[in-house]
């Protein structure tokens with residue numbers, strides 16, 4: 172019998188961010204392994220014209236929850252959505268709901284955050300810092316609370332190259348930042364943002380670091396722990412391999428590669444690709460909840476959920492395997508044949524961005540115009556390049572995260588718990604994982620049917636023929652105009668051919 176699963180039986184659990192990527196997998200695992208838990212309260216806001224109930228209905232009826240319904244048929248009765256907006260004072264939760272939360276909650280998992288790299292500092296502080304502070308205040312009024320688990324990121328201190336499982340100070344106290352957001356106007360905040368974030372790449376990592384300090388400073392007598400995942404990827408094993416439902420992290424770039432939009436990306440091939448499967452993060456998080464509640468460590472323990480120091484994979488290996496899988500299982504309606512490569516300096520990056528990204532987009536838009544359609548490819552390409560520029564920092568640096576607490580926790584688990592809540596990343600086979608990831612992107616994100624693979628392969632053959640035809644036509648035109656007439660033109664032609672991959 173799993174001790175951890177038994178621990179959660181009869182518990183009332185509060186999850187923020189339960190509608191997000193990580194939150195959904197956390198909820199699924201809790202219900203599947205502890206079907207006798209009392210209730211999971213989730214703080215949800217109405218979104219995209221959907222009510223709370225509609226959002227929950229959609230989640231429970233998704234593929235992710237299929238197994239849960241077998242082991243916990245009354246799951247819909249055990250999930251209690253509470254209308255809340257973490258951007259509002261007191262989260263805009265009704266008095267009755269607050270009372271219920273205060274009197275019943277045993278465990279809190281705080282997952283909600285803005286994970287956007289370009290969030291305005293005010294927005295990022297509100298969600299990643301102030302909301303954490305408010306939740307801690309609520310938690311301190313919960314007599315039955317046994318543990319408060321805060322989800323941060325391994326990149327909260329990405330300005331350092333070696334990161335220990337400790338909380339690092341920030342030059343300006345979070346409370347001062349929170350106060351200043353009350354009275355500074357947006358334009359002044361924008362002006363001071365680069366100074367505040369310092370050598371971090373964005374407001375996300377900065378505010379997640381502030382969030383951790385808030386947890387440390389304002390947790391009082393609570394039993395608190397922090398989990399720091401690195402780049403969270405598709406599921407490794409559970410409830411099935413390759414599940415993913417958003418474009419964050421590698422997923423969006425896998426699509427861009429498979430659809431032939433992404434041809435080159437500035438990356439350090441030898442840098443560690445510190446991707447961690449979402450189910451591994453969730454297993455650790457649930458184990459941390461149990462350990463924190465049962466063992467009540469004297470200080471706030473931080474757990475790194477990373478792969479790099481125990482089972483490293485670099486971007487080169489990851490890129491190769493992504494391409495190899497796409498070759499076997501191509502995506503439908505590709506723009507060009509998938510053939511992405513890494514660039515390592517600014518000059519080649521600009522060069523390939525022009526030659527391989529913008530020029531084909533301009534040619535395609537020209538073709539769309541000629542055929543009476545609205546041009547759209549250049550706009551799409553520019554958005555992709557903007558996205559890449561924001562992710563570049565993470566694929567051009569390597570970090571070392573110590574994992575002593577995570578390893579200590581693994582050793583505290585019974586063999587049964589080590590199996591049910593496996594977060595031992597040493598067992599991960601990268602090639603298999605990446606293949607399942609790409610397949611998952613195709614099935615669950617792009618919603619493409621595997622039956623369409625022969626058609627997708629046929630489309631790629633057509634693209635290859637167009638490519639050959641285009642190159643041949645280009646060659647003949649240039650030959651006719653120049654090369655036949657001059658020796659120098661001939662020399663230049665043979666020099667530039669390899670540069671254009673002709």
Ligand SMILES: CCCCCCCCCCCCCCCCCC(=O)SCCNC(=O)CCNC(=O)[C@H](O)C(C)(C)COP(=O)(O)OP(=O)(O)OC[C@H]1O[C@@H](n2cnc3c(N)ncnc32)[C@H](O)[C@@H]1OP(=O)(O)O
Nearest residue numbers: 286287288289324418419420421423424490511558562565
């Ligand atoms: C050689 C082969 C190599 C292949 C594989 C290589 C893999 C490399 C992977 C590198 C990953 C590095 C991730 C680092 C994560 C750090 C971990 C964390 O803690 S952080 C936690 C993780 N947090 C994050 O990862 C957040 C990253 N994302 C953001 O911050 C924002 O989306 C944004 C600022 C990039 C764009 O904002 P904005 O312009 O306002 O617009 P929207 O947001 O509305 O989206 C616009 C369009 O872009 C689309 N799209 C979105 N994301 C991606 C993507 N990753 N990619 C591609 N596309 C993406 C989106 O679908 C939409 O398309 P469309 O509908 O217009 O057609």
Ligand SMILES: NC(=O)C1=CN([C@@H]2O[C@H](COP(=O)(O)OP(=O)(O)OC[C@H]3O[C@@H](n4cnc5c(N)ncnc54)[C@H](OP(=O)(O)O)[C@@H]3O)[C@@H](O)[C@H]2O)C=CC1
Nearest residue numbers: 188189190191192193256257258282283284324400402403
């Ligand atoms: N994904 C990754 O690569 C990594 C994630 N993390 C951390 O893991 C946690 C979960 O991230 P992930 O699941 O990927 O992120 P998602 O963006 O998928 O989910 C964010 C969640 O926060 C909720 N939320 C955002 N704003 C509000 C609000 N104003 N009121 C109520 N709820 C709100 C969202 O609700 P809604 O559905 O309504 O928008 C959603 O449920 C975060 O703390 C993140 O920092 C750490 C490292 C890497």
